[in-house]
Amino acid sequence: MSVPHEKPARSWSRRKQARPGEILDAALTVFAEKGFAAARMEDIAARAGVTKGTIYLYFPSKEEVFKSLARKHVGDTLVNAAEQARQYEGSVREFLTILLTVVGNKIQHGEVAVLPKIIIAESGNFPELARFWRTEVIDKALGMLTGVIAKGIERGEVRQVPAEYVARLCVAPVVMSIIWRTVIAPTDAVPFDYQKFLSLHLDVLLKGLEPEGRKP
Amino acid sequence: MSVPHEKPARSWSRRKQARPGEILDAALTVFAEKGFAAARMEDIAARAGVTKGTIYLYFPSKEEVFKSLARKHVGDTLVNAAEQARQYEGSVREFLTILLTVVGNKIQHGEVAVLPKIIIAESGNFPELARFWRTEVIDKALGMLTGVIAKGIERGEVRQVPAEYVARLCVAPVVMSIIWRTVIAPTDAVPFDYQKFLSLHLDVLLKGLEPEGRKP
DNA sequence: CTTTAATAACTGACCAGTCAGTTATCAAGT
DNA sequence: ACTTGATAACTGACTGGTCAGTTATTAAAG
Numbered sequence: 346m347s348v349p350h351e352k353p354a355r356s357w358s359r360r361k362q363a364r365p366g367e368i369l370d371a372a373l374t375v376f377a378e379k380g381f382a383a384a385r386m387e388d389i390a391a392r393a394g395v396t397k398g399t400i401y402l403y404f405p406s407k408e409e410v411f412k413s414l415a416r417k418h419v420g421d422t423l424v425n426a427a428e429q430a431r432q433y434e435g436s437v438r439e440f441l442t443i444l445l446t447v448v449g450n451k452i453q454h455g456e457v458a459v460l461p462k463i464i465i466a467e468s469g470n471f472p473e474l475a476r477f478w479r480t481e482v483i484d485k486a487l488g489m490l491t492g493v494i495a496k497g498i499e500r501g502e503v504r505q506v507p508a509e510y511v512a513r514l515c516v517a518p519v520v521m522s523i524i525w526r527t528v529i530a531p532t533d534a535v536p537f538d539y540q541k542f543l544s545l546h547l548d549v550l551l552k553g554l555e556p557e558g559r560k561p
Numbered sequence: 562m563s564v565p566h567e568k569p570a571r572s573w574s575r576r577k578q579a580r581p582g583e584i585l586d587a588a589l590t591v592f593a594e595k596g597f598a599a600a601r602m603e604d605i606a607a608r609a610g611v612t613k614g615t616i617y618l619y620f621p622s623k624e625e626v627f628k629s630l631a632r633k634h635v636g637d638t639l640v641n642a643a644e645q646a647r648q649y650e651g652s653v654r655e656f657l658t659i660l661l662t663v664v665g666n667k668i669q670h671g672e673v674a675v676l677p678k679i680i681i682a683e684s685g686n687f688p689e690l691a692r693f694w695r696t697e698v699i700d701k702a703l704g705m706l707t708g709v710i711a712k713g714i715e716r717g718e719v720r721q722v723p724a725e726y727v728a729r730l731c732v733a734p735v736v737m738s739i740i741w742r743t744v745i746a747p748t749d750a751v752p753f754d755y756q757k758f759l760s761l762h763l764d765v766l767l768k769g770l771e772p773e774g775r776k777p
Numbered sequence: 778c779t780t781t782a783a784t785a786a787c788t789g790a791c792c793a794g795t796c797a798g799t800t801a802t803c804a805a806g807t
Numbered sequence: 808a809c810t811t812g813a814t815a816a817c818t819g820a821c822t823g824g825t826c827a828g829t830t831a832t833t834a835a836a837g
Binding site: 615618 | 781782783784785
């Protein structure tokens with residue numbers, strides 16, 4: 346037999362700038378699917394269009410790839426939003442409507458929705474990482490929401506309730522939606538409209554938080 | 562130096578009946594902590610007070626240990642409750658109060674709270690298992706709640722809302738609590754009272770679901 | 778003494794990390 | 808332009824350690 350076809354394949358090109366990002370994007374997918382331990386460096390490499398050795402030109406170890414990945418998406422949408430929210434003066438209803446619409450969109454279409462799953466899965470193996478996320482993302486998000494709700498209480502827009510707990514009530518359906526999309530939806534569950542779910546959530550929540558002597 | 566101390570090693574005893582349960586209990590802890598891939602059979606064995614080989618007398622493989630574990634706790638509290646709930650005739654408020662109290666207790670103290678975390682983490686590696694849980698636990702629980710709420714709507718106790726979505730609103734804070742306990746709480750987050758949280762949830766939810774023309 | 782639960786030493790597969798060699802790219806020299 | 812030599816990005820075969828699963832052996836129990 347003759348050689349079937351000489352592979353021409355300008356095999357690879359140098360792309361020093363782009364590599365780290367591409368590798369992390371690939372890692373996001375593979376870690377989300379397999380978890381840390383079961384993810385093979387060769388899988389990540391293949392998905393990034395390189396070979397295993399290349400990863401080690403940019404990252405010292407598998408663990409460091411994982412940690413870089415988990416840190417990469419911190420401070421993006423959410424944390425900046427927290428700053429803007431601090432001196433927001435509109436109503437609680439308005440604020441949460443905007444917030445949940447944006448978040449709902451990200452859940453339905455965004456790539457980042459898999460990150461919480463990764464953190465949940467590996468919190469046992471990487472306690473420092475879980476703590477990092479708690480302080481950098483969760484505490485900040487809850488702090489922001491607590492502030493908004495507390496302001497709503499002062500203003501008489503919201504009845505007397507413990508604001509820190511209501512903040513968690515706010516995000517619970519968001520967490521639920523993320524898990525649904527990343528864990529349940531792939532098992533061919535009946536279709537689920539996240540936008541509709543979150544807007545119902547907001548409707549019920551705000552009605553449930555109205556003061557007794559309600560405005561006409 | 563002399564040999565420090567001959568390990569007396571009250572060697573072992575035969576306990577055919579008890580072993581499988583003990584092994585699964587050990588596996589629950591180790592899988593919850595490390596995830597499937599990173600959990601070592603020797604860790605599970607040690608925690609169960611046996612050696613690795615013993616596990617293979619009772620289970621054919623690591624995967625089968627994991628699956629047995631995941632199946633073991635299905636049909637316990639929740640699913641039986643679903644049957645009883647079907648012909649429950651009390652109010653929605655009463656029903657949910659009882660349910661969330663029981664569930665809240667399990668979350669705060671129960672061993673089983675780590676299972677959802679395991680399922681979430683390994684859904685990518687064991688799609689069949691994720692589907693099994695979805696059909697056997699999630700669909701049934703949501704079905705039960707949807708039924709209760711639909712009945713509440715008919716009865717005029719609850720305003721006109723899509724019952725399947727409200728069912729998810731019901732459980733979202735439960736999911737949130739489970740994740741909080743198994744993922745966030747170990748990072749020394751500020752103490753969190755699950756009972757209080759869930760009762761606030763119920764309070765806000767029911768108020769949010771009241772019909773417009775409310776009873777005096 | 779026979780049966781069998783349980784052990785502990787062993788094997789083989791798999792994979793993170795390494796490194797000697799290959800190839801794209803660029804710049805200096807003609 | 809058009810070599811050619813230097814540099815560094817990239818490759819892929821290899822290694823060393825780890826761990827799931829096996830098996831020869833030991834000892835509890837009747």
